[in-house]
Amino acid sequence: MVVGLLPHPRGFNALIKWAAFIAALLVFPSVARANAELGIGVVKVEFDDKTVIHFYESPKSNSPTRTIRFFNDTSINSWNIVNLDGVQEWFRPESLWLDYHSFVMRVRSKRPGWIQVIVDNTTGKSFWVKSGRIMKFVTWDGFLKNMFSIERAKKFPQAIRAQPQVSSPAVKFRGKDCFNIITMRGDWIHVRQANHCERSQRDKNFRSGWIRWRWDNKLRIDYFITS
Template sequence: MRLKLTLLFLILSALTFAQTNLGIGLISIKFNDKTVLPFYSSINDKTPLKTIRFFNDTSINSWNIKDLKNQQKWLKPEILWLDYNFFVFRCEKQENDWFKVIIDNESGKSLWIKKNKVTEFKNWEKYLQDMFRISRISKTDKIYKLPNKNSAVIKYPGEDCFQVKAVKGDWIEIFTSECDESKNEIKSGWIKWKNGNQLLIEYFPTS
């Protein structure tokens, strides 16, 4: 049940945050119970504006963020799924050893974090390629043989359980994943994954 609720949260988050700047990619925080993550208004600031600290929460048998309820008043990242070690921000830009990350996907507010051993950057192509599966938000969005709406359409009656081969602008090349139990195999097809800053897909980092 917890997994289903979490996946539902991810879907709703993608829809709610659809107009937030997609940026250049995503930053995953590889946290443990000793991780401290400061956020700065500017790369020239000496004192962080916000800081989050992790700890081993024995009450839930998982790592957690101290004072999470209050932190979530300003902290609304791409994914906050601590019991499965997913803590992800959209990254607006990188400047030397700094990342400007969107800390609130509802308002689009961003702060800076320092590049270090707990920050892992992936561009959207690499990030989507690593997903367990992706699906279209609207099943009326067609699957094409080429990344062009003038291309032939691929008819696909099966479950949207795709993986990503490549990204080309607003398009992604997809193929059917093992989670699709039907026999409607797609070896290569193209769908639009975004329209400006609006995501047209849902993505799932795990089953």
């Protein structure tokens, strides 16, 4: 993912704080994503500077184990999280881009009134959160179809296939991966080059093909929420 344009912090101390903030929180490595189990989908959190999220060990817990509180941080001209250093010790979600108002966690399971979310994509640790208007559950199909672009993960090289099966002939592709999803079928996605891809990096002879987005309950592609 690419961070893009971010607000300018004021002062040297704020600059250091902002740089650490970006490195540690805004961009989560694709390796961490690839190591985590997929679950049944994701929850998109519609947060603002007053949002408070309580995390529980189980739906039967009387009090939360962890809590995240957002606030308006004037030192960096952006929203931030109270006790950020402490939160980073246990919280490594699917993605959290404060400037783009994008906060996503993988979902392990659901039950009436509750959602089990993966809070650490490197260890698979999960907590329960109460479902509500700010917690929007989306299947992987619905989530990935709305991405800015899709790429084959470099850690999991694979050929583009003519049909959604490993035995299908490989499709020649000499461009740079920058795909949109046409449709999904099981572990496979039918892709074409996105209209916004740079012309110099496109393969004019490529029309479409199939790649695996999921295998062994792991994500085998990289997705990009924005450019």
